[in-house]
Amino acid sequence: MKALVLLSGGLDSTTCLALAVEHYGKENVEGLCIFYGQKHTRELRAARAVAAYYGISLTELDLARIFAGSDCTLLQGSTGEIPKESYAEQLEKTDGKPVSTYVPFRNGLFLSSAASVALSKGCSVIYYGAHADDAAGNAYPDCSEAFNNAMNEAIFIGSGEELHIEAPFVDKTKADIVAEGLRLHVPYELTWSCYEGGTVPCGQCGTCRDRAAAFAANNAKDPALKKAGKA
Ligand SMILES: [Zn+2]
Numbered sequence: 001m002k003a004l005v006l007l008s009g010g011l012d013s014t015t016c017l018a019l020a021v022e023h024y025g026k027e028n029v030e031g032l033c034i035f036y037g038q039k040h041t042r043e044l045r046a047a048r049a050v051a052a053y054y055g056i057s058l059t060e061l062d063l064a065r066i067f068a069g070s071d072c073t074l075l076q077g078s079t080g081e082i083p084k085e086s087y088a089e090q091l092e093k094t095d096g097k098p099v100s101t102y103v104p105f106r107n108g109l110f111l112s113s114a115a116s117v118a119l120s121k122g123c124s125v126i127y128y129g130a131h132a133d134d135a136a137g138n139a140y141p142d143c144s145e146a147f148n149n150a151m152n153e154a155i156f157i158g159s160g161e162e163l164h165i166e167a168p169f170v171d172k173t174k175a176d177i178v179a180e181g182l183r184l185h186v187p188y189e190l191t192w193s194c195y196e197g198g199t200v201p202c203g204q205c206g207t208c209r210d211r212a213a214a215f216a217a218n219n220a221k222d223p224a225l226k227k228a229g230k231a
Helices: 011-024 042-054 087-091 106-120 132-138 145-158 174-183 206-217 223-228
Strands: 003-006 029-035 058-062 125-127 164-166
Touching: 003 011, 003 106, 011 029, 011 042, 011 125, 011 174, 029 042, 029 106, 042 058, 058 106, 087 132, 087 206, 106 125, 106 145, 132 145, 145 164, 174 206
Parallel strands: 003 029, 003 125, 029 058, 125 164
Antiparallel strands: none
16 A cells, blocks of 8 residues: 655644654655745755655645735735734634635645546555644634545545545644654654745744744754754
């Protein structure tokens, strides 16, 4: 049984990769990294470093043109600033809608793309790192358990029951993910979560704040910050 892991280069997907390697062995695991027109390529470089660390092959796919008309603040086409607030603060202003860093139906597109790649490469399971903190308050509705269940069913049926999704963190918090990653000795110093580019994480965007809180909840230091001289 072979697994395809959606690898962004961030904390969640890298922990997901570590779990897949533990379950299936690295010889049965491949990575898929999708570039979607971010303002920087920092995550892509992190994904390459993580794939090299685990000794797995990485397929890179560029779907940036699909989002060319989007004003999502993560993307090149947007002049909007990436919010320097927690998700809870951002959600107070969105009136129940996703946050400005929500990329239109990203996980739907990514999972569909991954399904085609997985079937082409003889994989029977797709791993991805969606988790409950991102789905909370509808910040990223394509990270929710309901969405995951629907996509899993669609992919299972549409693949002739050859392929399914594993989302091991869909009901877990980011702190739970870090706990699992510490057990698995995930090389977090290679990962990149910050929405900004640059050489060190900004510490202010929603995902930097979530990441810091997740390490703090585990009484652990984030090795990515240690490397950058921030901890
Ligand atoms: Zn940041």
